[in-house]
Amino acid sequence: MRYDVAVIGGGPSGAVAAAEVSRAGFSTILIERNLDNVKPCGGAIPLGLIEEFGIPSELVEKKLSHMRARSPKGRVIDMRMPNGYVGMVRREKFDAWLRSEAQKAGSVITEGLVKNVTHSGDGFVITTLNDKIPPVQARRVIGADGANSKTADDLEFPPNDLKVIAMQQRFRYTPEIEKFRDIVEIWFDGEVSPDFYGWIFPKADHLAIGTGTEDNHHNLKKLQKRFIEKIGIIEKPYLDEAAKIPMKPRKSFTQEKAILVGDAAGLVTPANGEGIFFAMRSGKIGATAMIEHFNKKAPLANYEKEFRKLYAPIFFGLEVLQSVYYRNDRLRESFVAICADDDVQRITFDSYLYKKMVPAPWKTQMKIFSKNIYHLIKGS
Helix, strand or coil: CEEEEEEECCCHHHHHHHHHHHHCCCCEEEEECCCCCCCCCCCEEEHHHHHHHCCCHHHCCEEECEEEEECCCCCEEEEECCCCCEEECCHHHHHHHHHHHHHHHCCEEEECCEEEEEEECCEEEEEEHHHCCCCEEEEEEEECCCCCCHHHHHCCCCCCCCEEEEEEEEEECCCCCHHHCCCEEEECCCCCCCCCCEEEEECCCEEEEEEEEECCCCCHHHHHHHHHHHHCCCCCCCEEEEEEEECCCCCCCECCCEEECHHHHCCCCCCCCCCHHHHHHHHHHHHHHHHHHHHHCCCCHHHHHHHHHHHHHHHHHHHHHHHHHCCCHHHHHHHHHHCCCHHHHHHHHHHHHHCCCCCCCHHHHHHHHHHHHHHHHHHC
16 A cells, blocks of 8 residues: 555654644554564653643653752762653553554554665655565655664665663562652762663652663673662562663754654764653654645755754753763762752753753853863862
């Protein structure tokens, strides 16, 4: 069968894109390699995303406004979010709901591992491994198939430059770890991650504990084991998860007849590894550009221009932060010390909630700048 749009990948970016395009009246098929897939992901989403996409309350297992940052020497900084909260979702449920919304909008949802995406006439032909589904013809393609995107490879998009390998384990609550039930903890500790961080994210019936490091630089399993030891957990996890996460946008993620969204486009922020927000926003912005492309012959490059205009400053700022402070434990110690500042916390959380750069008074900017210089000198 021939479709207007084939969306390859059924995570948040692909599901949102499929739903938007379908609502606009264009025939859409979404091809997901495994509809029961469990993505290794902390599952943290900001309030602004919950509001924009009308995410049902039953999917948000926790609404947390209290978190801690922990330094290599064990210094703990308590941080509170007075104007909102971080929502915690479980990816298998969250992704399934997003796909169901796409299906309600008219998308065809199907399971199959894409084997090839090839140009054909004025569009594309998509085939799946072992011909699980008949070859799909589509006028346009949206690649939403993750860090190792087959779509990007076959269509010769520029490569993902920086990938982090992340591992996460799920632990059921016990009396020993009950203290983490209602708080997020972030560990900036070289024993846990030499170039990223470790996280403890509570869900309704379990803790999600994980760490990450640049691909092929360190032994991830050893880092995770050390993290669990330092926390003091002796129970065994009931689920292990691992995946690559791209942490830098590709040099380009649009072509004349195809676009990439979410992880496939490399749209995970440095420093904090946040991906769900940018996946869903890229899916929506990309779909809007696709609709304009069909209706008004607008170039698909408008999607990339719009996304970069909105979010390039955030990506750049977080890339600088990671390159400066994540280099060694002395600098990580200094970074956690800066997090104790009330103005730093307020600006950080207000920006996080809706992904907008929040301006600060000149005096506040100078104070924060001075503290950064002091701690950089101290930590270097």
